[in-house]
Amino acid sequence: MSNGNKIVLSHGSGGKRSRDLIRNLFFKYFGNEILSQGSDSAVFETPAANLAFTTDSFVVDPLFFPGGDIGKLAICGTVNDLAVSGAVPKYLSVGFIIEEGLEISVLESVVISMAETAKQTGVEIVTGDTKVVNKGKCDKLFINTTGIGELDPKFKKISSGETIQAGDKILVNGFVADHGIAVMSVRNELKVQADVLSDCAPLNKLIAEVLQVSENVRFMRDATRGGLATVLAEIVQHKSFGIHIDEEKIPVRASVRGMCEFFGFDPLYVANEGKVVLIVPADDAEEVLEIMQKNELGKEAQIIGEVVADHPGKVVMQTQIGGKRIIDMLVGDQLPRIC
Amino acid sequence: MSNGNKIVLSHGSGGKRSRDLIRNLFFKYFGNEILSQGSDSAVFETPAANLAFTTDSFVVDPLFFPGGDIGKLAICGTVNDLAVSGAVPKYLSVGFIIEEGLEISVLESVVISMAETAKQTGVEIVTGDTKVVNKGKCDKLFINTTGIGELDPKFKKISSGETIQAGDKILVNGFVADHGIAVMSVRNELKVQADVLSDCAPLNKLIAEVLQVSENVRFMRDATRGGLATVLAEIVQHKSFGIHIDEEKIPVRASVRGMCEFFGFDPLYVANEGKVVLIVPADDAEEVLEIMQKNELGKEAQIIGEVVADHPGKVVMQTQIGGKRIIDMLVGDQLPRIC
Structure with missing residues (x-):
């Protein structure tokens, strides 16, 4: 099959090819109970009344660099933003913007890296989105991750820094x-x-x-x-x-x-x-x-x-x-x- | 000042220009109590134990079209994904990926449209991120929105469709x-x-x-x-x-x-x-x-x-x-x- 190993526009169409990519790649590696529902929204219960919520897009060039890759970065970046707020990172969303023609094996390497890093940190990827743009309209792969963390009320003031004082x-x-x-x-x-x-x-x-x-x-x-x-x-x-x-x-x-x-x-x-x-x-x-x-x-x-x-x-x-x-x-x- | 009306790479540097863009454009139009904290993560209390969580990236071409624009789309898309899960949309994050050279007035139009649509729907934009990529490395502007909705337990089964039956x-x-x-x-x-x-x-x-x-x-x-x-x-x-x-x-x-x-x-x-x-x-x-x-x-x-x-x-x-x-x-x- 021609182009069988590359991302094509129809992977982002919302139709059959999108669904196959989601099932065969994203669910395969990210799979968890919430994600596998395949709903428009992830639905879950949280015991915490205080939440931390943060977003980051990743556009690093090149995609792979010594010590990491865009996938590892996309998980760590959002996990760290939640953690420095004093929260326990729990749930992530992932949004991919992919350039037509990207090798699926490259995407798979990134997805595996994301899955491994997510596992290591204890967060679950519970919802996602994939868009494909024509060749030349983005640079290989951009990733957005958005995260929810649960915040113990006793750490609520950390994110604002309002308690900082001379001598600290x-x-x-x-x-x-x-x-x-x-x-x-x-x-x-x-x-x-x-x-x-x-x-x-x-x-x-x-x-x-x-x-x-x-x-x-x-x-x-x-x-x-x-x-x-x-x-x-x-x-x-x-x-x-x-x-x-x-x-x-x-x-x-x-x-x-x-x-x-x-x-x-x-x-x-x-x-x-x-x-x-x-x-x-x-x-x-x-x-x-x-x-x-x-x-x-x-x-x-x-x-x-x-x-x-x-x-x-x-x-x-x-x-x-x-x-x-x-x-x-x-x-x-x-x-x-x-x- | 040369290029004073266009996005330059340093608007995405995380330094002074990024901060100015955030304060003078995003806070100006999206402003609310949570966003204005300017923390790495938005922190808020939610009474609901059941949450819906969804993400979408928007890459529509052109940015403005009859009846809407990428900003309106980015709010409606995520609000609608939450609403069809039976949830009440509450909080949104926004991630911008901007091409170097985009007119700031274009970005401002999109931001105003997002702010108006958010207001109309009753959601708050509480956290965000901005990346700038070199000219030619993306197509003008991509937007990710990720949303949190509060879900009444009695509507918990809507998103899975598990109760659908013949005759409906x-x-x-x-x-x-x-x-x-x-x-x-x-x-x-x-x-x-x-x-x-x-x-x-x-x-x-x-x-x-x-x-x-x-x-x-x-x-x-x-x-x-x-x-x-x-x-x-x-x-x-x-x-x-x-x-x-x-x-x-x-x-x-x-x-x-x-x-x-x-x-x-x-x-x-x-x-x-x-x-x-x-x-x-x-x-x-x-x-x-x-x-x-x-x-x-x-x-x-x-x-x-x-x-x-x-x-x-x-x-x-x-x-x-x-x-x-x-x-x-x-x-x-x-x-x-x-x-």
Whole structure:
């Protein structure tokens, strides 16, 4: 059969071919009781009265990169957004936008990666949608994932950060800038041997461990596009406190630092996909650090700074050469289509 | 400022430009208490223990068409998927994938249309995401909407259709095939004067009225891609009942019928964006028809057929010329990028 191994427009028609793709590929790998109902909407019961709800589209180029792929990214990204809100990620929707002509084997690899990552994180893919656009009208594959998490009321204030106060400590769970450098290293325009893997990982279990030892976590956010710097700058914006960080405490791999210097990137602004910034009361900081360092995804965790009453609205970094530098949000775009 | 009125890559960087776009465009029009928190996840309380959850991506070409636009479509599509499950649509997420170079005024028109439609339907847009891809890597604008609805337990069986039985009546709320023909009429390749408007509309209020007069509605589905025929064929697949429909009862506008004949489309397979197929007990059918016909979106509603014990797994249509025809799912793709 001609084109039997490629996506054709009729895979997105809503008719027989769409149905076959759904049954033979998506149900096969994502299969669970709710999804297999095949209804317009997934229907389920939730015991929680407080929900977290978040969405992300993924357009990373290339689809496969050292340490991950668009499928793993699409699960981790949304799981992490829920987890940093203090919620337990439970249900995901998946929306595929596929370019006509994509090899079905490529789609299958991505779907398998999504299924494995979902299983690892304990979330279920319960509903989905597939659109196919003509060749040249999108770039291979875009994926949207939208997630629902259940939120224990005692963590309700984490997502707003309203309890942050001067004296709180700021932690990060490991090396920054790996994801951006890993993706760039395999871009056509920049083919270099970097030997850097993306840090793409689901953080929900690490975060659950932290919340078990410290119920008073003030705030968490995953540092994705815009990097660590942009997250910190956002935290202090229009606030009556500032942030002080210490450059020598920020974990950056030597190889990543080298690549950044070579290409003129600042690692603080390069994207991560498995890094969470935590703000915790000073009294809890050492215990949180310890529990993080016991987890594979937090081995290189560090206390990188603190919330201060000085310079409200500003992030100031003590540099390794002994100076001070103001850290602002990313202006412009260092690395397009990084996630 | 050069390019000040166009989307640039840095609008998707996660940095300052992203933030400005979110504040000045999305918050401005979508603004509500939950969205304005600006957290990674929207956090809200829901009284319902039963939720419906659905996702849809929209890639319609062109972005604006007679009777609607991609923004209106993106709200109605997801609202309708929730409503046909028997749920009350409550919360939506929105994910934009934007082509570099899109006029910001075009995006603004779409956003205004989304905001108006959301208001009309009573749903809130509570979380979102924006990605920008390089020029030529997508076609202007794709939108994903994912929705959460609250489901009264007494309607829990509607989405599965498990209570459908022989003797039930099948209704549709009006003229079919308007959406597909309206979009095609303004496609570059097929510029004809059709004077047909898309039927794109939120059906949640019509459906709520029906559920008030008939708690025993067996099943509902909106007939989008694949048309009325594909929905009916899906309902009977692997089932112990069949469906009989009467061609002369199926509402098709004369102008749409003419266009379909001219271009070789079968109106039963052409997409709708404001049509719901309902299956109700025979005893309730007349009352449901009456209540539908009182609603602007159901004025042309008809009882088009019934569930039968004969020919299980098959949809058979009594044709206007007196014959019988088996109605199967759409094979191939009549009209790509119709939604």
